[in-house]
Structure formats: structure tokens, C-alpha cells
Amino acid sequence: MKGTFLQTVQSLFAISDEQAMWRVKMNDDPDAFAQLVSRWQQPIRNLCARMTGDSHVAEDLTQETFLRLYARSADYEPSGKFSTYIWRVALNLCYDDLRRDKRRKETSLDSDEGENLIRLPELAASEESPVVLLEANERAEQVKDALLKLPELYRTVVVLRHYEDLKFREIAEVLSVPEGTVKSRMAEAMSQLADLLKPALAEDQKMKKERIRL
Amino acid sequence: MNHPSKEDLISLLYKEVSRERESELNTHLQSCAACRTQLSAWQNVQVDLGRSRVPAHAKRPLVPVSSFKWAAVAVIMLTIGFAWGRFNLTQGDAGKLRAQLQTELRDDLNLQLKASHEADRKEFIAMLRDVEEQRLSEYRQLRKDLETVAVVADEKLSTTQRALNQLNLVAQSDSNNR
The missing domain is CATH 1.10.10.10 (Winged helix-like DNA-binding domain superfamily/Winged helix DNA-binding domain)
Structure with a gap:
């Protein structure tokens, strides 16, 4: 209950994801970006882990997601929800990785299936x-x-x-x-x-x- | 029998149907073994999926409250404040308060006027003093200049007198010689 109340109070003073991303886009605001990372790191890591079945790859993909988010912040259009945008970026990276992985397995003689799985x-x-x-x-x-x-x-x-x-x-x-x-x-x-x-x-x-x- | 679509059943499984539709689907399920089997199989999968959760799963990010909620909070606070004031103030209290406020306001205005008047007076006196000082300074300077002119003129007059005397003496000696 206490935690919930604290969270509610915190949420009253927190900026929205869309506002934070707008600040990143307009001012390269590092604090706003740090907030986005802290809010979204875990959900994105979980998504990548579930999609690829590899915790190490998931870690890399999570970092890549945020790198891409920052590098392409100028392209961000605040017309839609930020959540939709970040899920999309992460999913596209997962698809790319799964395709690369498929090619790797096709060309490799030794299958490393099961080695790095979660x-x-x-x-x-x-x-x-x-x-x-x-x-x-x-x-x-x-x-x-x-x-x-x-x-x-x-x-x-x-x-x-x-x-x-x-x-x-x-x-x-x-x-x-x-x-x-x-x-x-x-x-x-x-x-x-x-x-x-x-x-x-x-x-x-x-x-x-x-x-x-x- | 008219079976519900798979989309309907999956919505029911994840509780994303309206109450009316849910009721209709449940009625159908009571009489349809095939749909019950289908839903039951999915429910088992749902339970199985729940077994493999990623550790420390941050469910959803902390969603900041929108400005609409801020506005709602402000409106509620204002309403409470207004209601509190309105219902805790009797008519007599209001009269006393008004009289007290009027006295306080009058006193405050008087003080402000006095202060303003005093400031104007002081400024005027200071201005007069400046003018007087200026006048005295100019008078002293003028007097000094006049004295200088008088001294210089006196000296020049004496010099001229001496020169005239000498000229007179020279003229007299010339006539005697002749």
C-alpha cells in the first residue's frame, strides 16, 4: 500500500515517455533518456529474451534498441504512443537477429543449439x-x-x-x-x-x- | 449449431470481451463440448506459459499521470477548499471579518498616503536646498570675479596716473629749457 502510494506520488511528478522522448529529440537531454532506459530496459530485455531464447543475445538487442532510439531520435514523431514505437524498434531488431541466426545455423556444420538458451x-x-x-x-x-x-x-x-x-x-x-x-x-x-x-x-x-x- | 469464432474464444480467454458477449459465449459453452474442449486446451497452454516467467519481470513501466489527472486533482482541491470555507463561515463571522478587513484596509491606505506625502515633502525640501546652494555658490563666484576686476582696474589706474605725472614733468622741463 505504502509502495503503491509512493509510486502514485512519483508518477505525479514524472514526465511521460512521450515528453521524455521529445526532450531527447529536441535537446539531446541525457536525463530524459536515462529515464526512458530505466523504465523500458526490463520489458525490452524480456521481449528479446522470449523472442530469441538467448539471454546474451537479449542483452545485446536491448542495448541496440536504446542505441537506435537515441541515434534516430530526430526521426521520432510524437503523433503516436512511445510504447508502440519502442516495441516496434525492439521487434525489428529481434527479427533481424533471428534471420541472421537462421543463416548462421544453415552455414555452420556444428549446431550450437541449446548452448546459450535461457x-x-x-x-x-x-x-x-x-x-x-x-x-x-x-x-x-x-x-x-x-x-x-x-x-x-x-x-x-x-x-x-x-x-x-x-x-x-x-x-x-x-x-x-x-x-x-x-x-x-x-x-x-x-x-x-x-x-x-x-x-x-x-x-x-x-x-x-x-x-x-x- | 452456430459456433463462435476462434477470435471470440481467444478474447474470452484473455478477458477482452464485453459482458454481454461474455454471457453469450458462456451460454454457448455450456451446451457445446467442442468449444469447451478448444477453450480448455488453450487454458492449459495459458497455465503452462505462466510457468516460464523471466526473473524480476518489471510488469509495466511507471506510467506518469497525464495532465488531465493533474487538472482533476486541482479541481478537486479547489472544490474542497471552497466548500470548506463556504460551510465554515457564518453570516456574523462574515460581517466581523468584513469590518475588520475594512479597518485594516483603511489604516493601511492612510499609512501609505502619509508615507507618500512625507516622501514628496522631503524630496521638495531637498530640491529647494540644492537650488539655494547653487545660488550661493554662483553669488560667491561672481563676487570673487568682481573683486578681481576691481583690483586689476585700480592697479591699471595707478599705473596710468604715474605715467601721466611723468609726462607732465617732462613737458614742464622742456618749457623751462626754452
């Missing part, structure tokens, strides 16, 4: 027993793999809606497509994920039974 130490409450924790981690790993198997367009919608909590209307603005298209992509993505996770779930249950038998 481990998910954050999964499950620490109070849980090791067995439960292990199972939860395995399931989370399966979910992450399934997400990475989705086509980029579907993955984008899932990440923005489910993890970044954007409304379908907001996603439509970011992707410049009709809201109905976003919803149908989301429906398709959910169906594909259900199919991808079904065999993993069956295997998981089989392993559980074997463990119980032992």
Missing part, C-alpha cells in the same frame, strides 16, 4: 521440494522450447499478449495489422502450442510413472 532458474517457488522444483523446471523448459518452435509472427503475439500484457488492440498498433488478425494469430499460436506441448506432457507423465515404480 536457463530458467526463476521457475517455481523455492519453498517447493526438489522433485516438484525439477518437474516444474522441466515443464518450463518444454514450454520455452515450444514457444521457440512457433513461427515468428505467432511468437510475437504470444509474447506481447501473454508476457508483456498488451491488449490485442495495442498489439495491432505495434504490428500495424487489424485487431482481428492479431486475435486469429493468437488463436493459431495457442492451438500450435497445445499440439507441441501434448507429446511433451505425455512423456512427462510416463517418466513420472517410472519414477513412482522405482
